[in-house]
Amino acid sequence: MISPKAPLPENLLAILNKVAGDPGEPVELRARALRLLVSTVDRNLDAVVAALAPLTQGEGPPALVGVWEEFARDPRHAKRVNVYSGLARDEAAPRRLVGATVLINLITNPIVTDSGARRNAHTALDTLWKSPASAITLLEVIGRARAADFLLQVEARLADPDAGVAAAARAAHGRLARGPEAGAGARPIGGSPYDELVQAVLATPGDARRGQELFLQRACFACHTVSPHEPPKGPMLGGIAQRYSRAELTESILKPSAKIAQGFESQLFKLRNGQEVEGFVVREGGDNVDVRNVAGATTTLEKGDIALREKREASIMPEGLMTGATVADLAALLTYLETTGSK
Known part of the structure; x- marks a missing residue:
C-alpha cells in the first residue's frame, strides 16, 4: 500500500511519471497514475509539480486536466500555504504557475473555511505583486480562472510601467470583463422566487464547457466525482441526469438538505x-x-x-454554493452533468 505521508520509492515514482506522461497509454490509466502520484504530494512535491506543470494551461485530455484542476483547488492546501508561496516565487515559470494557482484558489474557494490560511495567502500575494515575473503569473492565473474577486488588482495594473505586466493585465481584464448573458439567462439566482427560478433554468440552454468550469470553481469536485474511475467521495454524479430531471437536480443544488441520497446521510x-x-x-x-x-x-x-x-439531518453539502451565479450559470452546470456517464 502506498502511503501519502511517505516518499515514493524512486522506481515507483519513475513508473508513475512515465505512465502519466505517456500519450500511448490509455487516458484513464494515465489519470489513475497521475492521481496516485498527486496523493503523495506532501512528501513528493517536486515530482508532483513536474507531472502537473504541462497541464496548467488547461490543455490535454480532460481526464488529466481534471486531476490538475482538483489538485489546484484542494482545500487541504490551506495547511501548506508557505509551501505554495515558495513555489509561486520560483524562478521556473511552470512552478510559479502551480504555486500561484493554489494561492488564488485558497482565497476564492468557497469551501476553504480556514481564515488564517486565507489571510496568509493574501499576504503571500501582496509580496508576489511586487515582482514583475510573479505579477505576470498571477495575472495569467486570474484570467484563466476568471477570478473576479481580483478585478481591482487587475485594473490597477492596466497601465503598469512594466510592459509585460500591463499586457498580462489587459489579457486578464478582457476575460474578467466579458459582459453577462443577455435575457433570462442573466437573471441572478439570489432573491428570485424558487418556482420562477426553476422555470427559468429549465427554459435556458446551457454551455457544458462553462458548466465544467463552474463544477470546479464552486468546489463541487471536493465532494463529488463524475467517473467511477475516480476515488469515491460523496454521491457519484456521473450519469446522474439519467436518474433525475433538471428540476430535481436544481433542487438538489439550491436546497441540498431537501432530499439526501440514500446511503449518503452524513x-x-x-x-x-x-x-x-x-x-x-x-x-x-x-x-x-x-x-x-x-x-x-x-x-x-x-x-x-x-x-x-x-x-446529521442537514446535508454535508452547504447551501449557498451558487451565490452570485446566474440562471445561465446553473443551466450550464446542469448541461455539464448531462454530459457525464456512469461508466
Missing part, C-alpha cells in the same frame, strides 16, 4: 479525546467503523473511542 462522531469526525460510513465492523469525509479521505474509528454518534 454522521457525526465525537471521540473521547475531544476530536470530531464527520462523513459517510462506508464500512462497519464489530469493533470499528470506517468514515469517509467529503474530500475522500477514510478514517477508521475504534468504537471504544466513540463518545457520541449521531446522524
Whole structure:
C-alpha cells in the first residue's frame, strides 16, 4: 500500500511519471497514475509539480486536466500555504504557475473555511505583486480562472510601467470583463422566487464547457466525482441526469438538505479525546467503523473511542454554493452533468 505521508520509492515514482506522461497509454490509466502520484504530494512535491506543470494551461485530455484542476483547488492546501508561496516565487515559470494557482484558489474557494490560511495567502500575494515575473503569473492565473474577486488588482495594473505586466493585465481584464448573458439567462439566482427560478433554468440552454468550469470553481469536485474511475467521495454524479430531471437536480443544488441520497446521510462522531469526525460510513465492523469525509479521505474509528454518534439531518453539502451565479450559470452546470456517464 502506498502511503501519502511517505516518499515514493524512486522506481515507483519513475513508473508513475512515465505512465502519466505517456500519450500511448490509455487516458484513464494515465489519470489513475497521475492521481496516485498527486496523493503523495506532501512528501513528493517536486515530482508532483513536474507531472502537473504541462497541464496548467488547461490543455490535454480532460481526464488529466481534471486531476490538475482538483489538485489546484484542494482545500487541504490551506495547511501548506508557505509551501505554495515558495513555489509561486520560483524562478521556473511552470512552478510559479502551480504555486500561484493554489494561492488564488485558497482565497476564492468557497469551501476553504480556514481564515488564517486565507489571510496568509493574501499576504503571500501582496509580496508576489511586487515582482514583475510573479505579477505576470498571477495575472495569467486570474484570467484563466476568471477570478473576479481580483478585478481591482487587475485594473490597477492596466497601465503598469512594466510592459509585460500591463499586457498580462489587459489579457486578464478582457476575460474578467466579458459582459453577462443577455435575457433570462442573466437573471441572478439570489432573491428570485424558487418556482420562477426553476422555470427559468429549465427554459435556458446551457454551455457544458462553462458548466465544467463552474463544477470546479464552486468546489463541487471536493465532494463529488463524475467517473467511477475516480476515488469515491460523496454521491457519484456521473450519469446522474439519467436518474433525475433538471428540476430535481436544481433542487438538489439550491436546497441540498431537501432530499439526501440514500446511503449518503452524513454522521457525526465525537471521540473521547475531544476530536470530531464527520462523513459517510462506508464500512462497519464489530469493533470499528470506517468514515469517509467529503474530500475522500477514510478514517477508521475504534468504537471504544466513540463518545457520541449521531446522524446529521442537514446535508454535508452547504447551501449557498451558487451565490452570485446566474440562471445561465446553473443551466450550464446542469448541461455539464448531462454530459457525464456512469461508466
